[in-house]
Amino acid sequence: MGRIIASGMWRQHVTRQYEPHEIEEKWQAVWDAEGLYSVTEDPDKPKKYVLEMFPYPSGDIHMGHVRNYSIGDVVARFSTMNGHSVLHPIGWDAFGLPAENAAIKNATHPAKWTYANIETQAASFRRMGFSYDPERMVRSCDVDYYRWGQWIFLKFWERGLVERKKSPVNWCPSCKTVLANEQVIGDGVCWRCKSVVEKRDLEQWYFKITEYAQELLDDLDTLPGWPERVKTMQANWIGRSEGAEVDFELCGAGGEACGQTITVFTTRPDTLFGCSFFLLAPEHPLVSELTAGTGYAADVQAVVAATARETAVERASGEAEKIGAFTGRHVVNPVNGEKVPVWVSNYVLMEYGTGAVMAVPSGDQRDFDFARKYGLPIPPVVVAEDDPLINELSGVHSRVANDVPWAEAYDGYGVMVQSGEFTGLQGGKASEGMKAVTGWLAERGQGRFSINFRLRDWLISRQRYWGNPIPAVHCPSCGLVPVPEEQLPVVLPMEVDITKGETLADHPEFYETTCPKCGGAAKRETDTMDTFTCSSWYYFRYCDARNSAEAFGRDKADYWMPVDQYIGGIEHAILHLLYSRFFTKVFADMGLTSAREPFTNLLTQGMVKKDGETMSKSKGNVVAPEDMVARYGADALRAFILFMAPPDKDLDWNQDGLEGMFRFLTRLWRYVEGAAGAGSAAAPAEDPAAKALLRERHRVVGKVTADIEAFGFNTALSAMMELLNAAGDYRKTVPADARDVALEREVAETLVLLIAPFAPHMAEELWREVLGGEGSVHRQSWPAHDPALAAADEVEIVVQVNGKVRAKLTMPATADDATVREAALALPKVIEHLEGLTVRKVVVVPGKLVSVVATA
């Protein structure tokens, strides 16, 4: 293997240069042949499931992939070396719209495009040296996989978690399909293509994730290994509000009671006495019923029409001007019998609560603005204790004030006024007043304690071809009928010509079928499932990827699940992570798993940017990992991207440092080659230079170990550089015949083991070929360290006088405080700075410093 390098030839200097390409491809082949990364359930070892998020087969890999999968690979290899049985699989989230778009553009089939991309990407991952178990690879567009997605759908249906209903839904005009709420991001745009979404009234399939809203919220507390920020985002998204439902009786057109009630949800029942009008959403079904044929119909219809014209962005952003119209009707306030007018306004959303709102302008800014605009009363009911109004209204039970001198509503805590028997109680969110009023209403059957969630059910049907067909049949006589389990899979037909814009709905061969129940002619459902359904359970499939009888075996899942370390981008903080938690909870309730949460620890890695912008083809600022691998090898690239920044931070790609990482690896290579000999030269036992190097070796092993455990890959690599620097200094400063050869060899071995998770190819070459190690470096035990050996026997102590460093002192590590203090005060420099001053206080920090406080 060794070769004579050109520049060294005349010196007779035989050495091997670090040639990443030769060794990387060589070891990739060896690892495959040896089946190094195949894993089975080993009852004798602690298990560890390390997983990076399911990649979409977009074609080329990008730097974000390199970062994500490099992090996972270090964690996986490190865990293996630390005695764990490690599951580290990969697969592809292979259904989805980009395949259709690409197929249209290239006049091919989505399947062809997808499988070709998977091959390309798999080759790139292999080229990076990632340690995936090849036997567990999963592709979500394979029938073997998606049939179980259909099975899950049927099981969800059995459990009452599937619903088909008509409601206003998000429609992406560019993707030509509906989207779930979670998939509308930012200012009302599609998560994938960033087009502004529209609202359409359509009948669609839903998973009832709201049934699990409370548990999804509560169990966030069982995830200490998740970033706070992700948990906060999920909690906000679920949006739990405690309050009350209040029934208002509707009056007839003549003002008389008509027996019909309208219920509202409010978080502030304590402000009920301040309700001066009542609002309906423009989409509320009662609106036309109440106004049809009356003199109010025209104005109300104008508001309804204007609201319908607002874009989703305007409506959602709260920037739209509040408009409204009186319906001519009234409702009765249950607490005081007062009749309040019913208005229609664009700021009331049909999707939240009941689509009807009791308006309390003194306590809610939106109601306040509306009241001011339309000249409606603003009676104060909860007044801050330091508000001048309190003098006038404190203890006043009945309504005397119908307006406030305030510029805005007050929604904080305060004293209830003008509130009948509740006057004087504390008002505010979750206050005693709120509880008292709710209790009063409940006793009379006019209200009840209630919890409202912002979370909506998950819309899972998609009007696209390249997805998992929904296993359902529409029968003219039986209605919606699930495809019987034994008839699965519903195979996605390949004959659909996507280049002509065809979908399943264009294929009678697909949709013409018979009803499983009555045997009559029926139509198969032609919508496919949201691809997020595929990625919501793939981590279960990895546990038992080749099972043809079940989605996964419970024994296998119970061995591996939950995922111990999940790694992926923050962009899935809600989407994929919420859906996966939901699936896992349903699986647990189905008895398929004992895990109630899928991911114990979550690392959200930051984005890889270029010049502060996300890399994209359209910006032309994409840095191709392949180019970097071609120049410096996969090892240098992997190590460098981890060295650049802590994993959770965004990083700005800058190639300059990559060269530096390559230099480090080259130096490491040379050092190990030079120190590999098992020489026998006995070194002086008490040589301080040798002791220092040994100490550094133990310190660095301790630091690298702790750093990897805390995802401090950048500082772990820094520490390895420090050890190599120390080893280089030892070699430079100690003459060859005085060197401790055994120590140098130990340091070399240590460095090879430490670098193995980061630069797996190089470590393997050095381990097997240079150090002559037995078996793969990746199957070795992680190096041990002895804290006692890492401790210095002499310490340098800093001496401060009035907070400024004035001298340094070397003391035995065992010296007691009094000795250190005395030695410090005796230093000439210290005496000089204390001249004319009186020492007031001396602080001794063992092993660190002495701080002398002195004044004149």
Add this chain to the structure above:
RNA sequence: GCCCGGGUGGCGGAAUGGCAGACGCGGAGGUCUCAAAAACCUCUGUCCGAAAGGGCGUGUGGGUUCGACUCCCACCCCGGGCACCA
């Protein structure tokens, strides 16, 4: 508006309340060489100083402490998330 992050040399970044700037990049000078590359060595926050040495310095202003990048209060800036949610 609300909720999270984050502001440290020329750059990426490091620092259980204890020498700010580890490690790396970049830069300057040097060794080797006919020369260059590579490699190696020295220096590299800033200001004053020939040096010794000293002053200043982690977004801003206060505070706690013998001692603050770190803890507390107020504010400024940057990034992200949420936002007519009743």
